Amino acid sequence: MASSKKESQTMKIDIGISHSDRAKIVEGLSKLLADSYTLYLMTHNFHWNVTGPQFNSLHNMFMTQYTEQWNALDIIAERIRALGFPAPGTYKEFSSLTVIKEVEGVPKAQDMVKLLVNAHETVARTARSLFSTVDEVNDQPTADMLTQRLDVHEKTAWMLRSLLEE
Template sequence: MKETAMATKSSPDIGIKEEDLKSINAGLGQALADTFTLYLKTQGYHWNVTGPHFRSLHLMLEEQYNALFLAADDLAERMRALGVEAPGSMAEMLELATLKDHEPASDAMTMVKNLQRDHEAIAAAIRPLSEAADEAGDGATADLYNGRLDFHEETAWMLRAFAS
């Protein structure tokens, strides 16, 4: 996990150790950056998809990027609740993200497979973050992560089904 440059403004007194808060916020920063990166990639594919399945894929990608946009907001607001500033620029997002931010594809199935891979990667990255948050006594962040896991795993499944 990449270290964030976000300084703690004022640590909340909510029963979570300072070192745990720092680790939790670093994980949230990475999850936010990956979510925002995937949001942009999904939106771009939505705009540029062509082919015989255009309409169904165009609509499915719209649903996905709308959900990713809302998820990015939830992750950023959780960081704020835990006392740090959320990344707010493309430079910060790209520094923290583990996903590739730009993968042009002219073929719809390549787009689908790229997105499937990215949803699976985010799910794999979030799973240990959820466990760590839970172990630190931060059930709210663990619950947020578990909701994200459900979304990414289900979306990966739908994309796999579409591509098969």
């Protein structure tokens, strides 16, 4: 996280949010980016490796989900850049920032769904935890992005949970 503490531009940023407040927001967004990347990787892995009677529906669903997540990574990283800091972008940085545990081996299809529910809920909690900071400093663009991410992750978790009902 040390790299994102240092502002990346020589020209002063004057958007109505102080350097220290932007640094706090970036710290949270960096965690959101790491959680989101980890979720993306998990979903893509499961897309490649799912088997069983639900193969076709899960394979296609996971592809839709990882494609959406891939696009979201850019949105989050670009918000970090707009706030004047470098975005984390290495496995080492992501692994130190994320709270989502890497999955070892190839779980059964139903376990994949459970793991993805938990990961989506984790990303939602990470996004939600930033609201007090961004609201306090009137960072509406970040609040808007967080709202959009929450909508996606909560809806996706609900849809995945629905697959687990008997």
